[in-house]
Amino acid sequence: MKHSPFIPNFEQLPKFLPIFPLPGAVVLPGVQLPLNIFEPRYLNMVRQALAEQHIIGLVQPAAGDPESSDAIHRIGCAGRITSYSETHDGRIVLVLTGFCRFRVLEEVEPLAGVRRVLVSWDEFAGDYNNDQPKLTDRELFIGSLRSFCNRRQVEIPWDEISNMADNDLVNLLCAHLPLDVGDKQALIETVALQERATLMRGLMDMSALASTNGVILRH
Incomplete structure (x- = not known):
């Protein structure tokens, strides 16, 4: 950034x-x-x-x-x-x-x-730091994001997402996705980009899994 x-x-x-x-x-x-x-x-x-x-x-x-x-x-x-x-x-x-x-x-x-x-x-x-590190698993991260958005009916401008730098993408999603307040705080406190993305992916996967099992998480 x-x-x-x-x-x-x-x-x-x-x-x-x-x-x-x-x-x-x-x-x-x-x-x-x-x-x-x-x-x-x-x-x-x-x-x-x-x-x-x-x-x-x-x-x-x-x-x-x-x-x-x-x-x-x-x-x-x-x-x-x-x-x-x-x-x-x-x-x-x-x-x-x-x-x-x-x-x-x-x-x-x-x-x-x-x-x-x-x-x-x-x-x-x-x-x-303007020279932010890159995600090692961006494709997997995007896959989790797609699943989360489909299950939670969240609209995402995918064309814009594909052109965003990793750091800008993860930070934007941390702030704007419908996640639990405690989850958002945990993301803020995670210093490194890769660790923050890994935590976020886990949170998205858990939410999508809960939706698949018939339990919609409310935030």
Whole structure:
């Protein structure tokens, strides 16, 4: 994935990020996620981001944590607001484009009501590597994807898929296929492309097998 010239160099990435805990929605490097922002606290978050580097950290809430209703998973992905528009009814409609994953080290004092975290990027420095490795089993991966889409009645632009680079393909599918929230988190946390693709293929095969046996998985 070639990074936009508007994204900071890896060495210039911020130590602190505003976070947007959003269940079931994930981004990965190169993936675009449209968002409709209307809650006052998140409108404030977007305004703060637009006043600085346009960067927001998207994280998954840690559902079921007995110690805190505000708990979040420790691995998320940073995205940059690459386009936005304001509506007459007070919403902001934007596109968040993922560019690098991060590990949350600790949550810090909110800024004007916006949750912030201290992060480390080092674990995911490979997200900045333009020379991404290739899948060793792309044909098998595509076969699993076809089976999954047929069983789950998911429409895929196959002509576009065939021309996508391996890394862009896997990241896009991780974000947009109808997978379980926990499965999506596991995919985000898997650092290497081949391992992420292998995990995803296993998840697709299990889902297709369950559908074949008459059990449709609900997400």
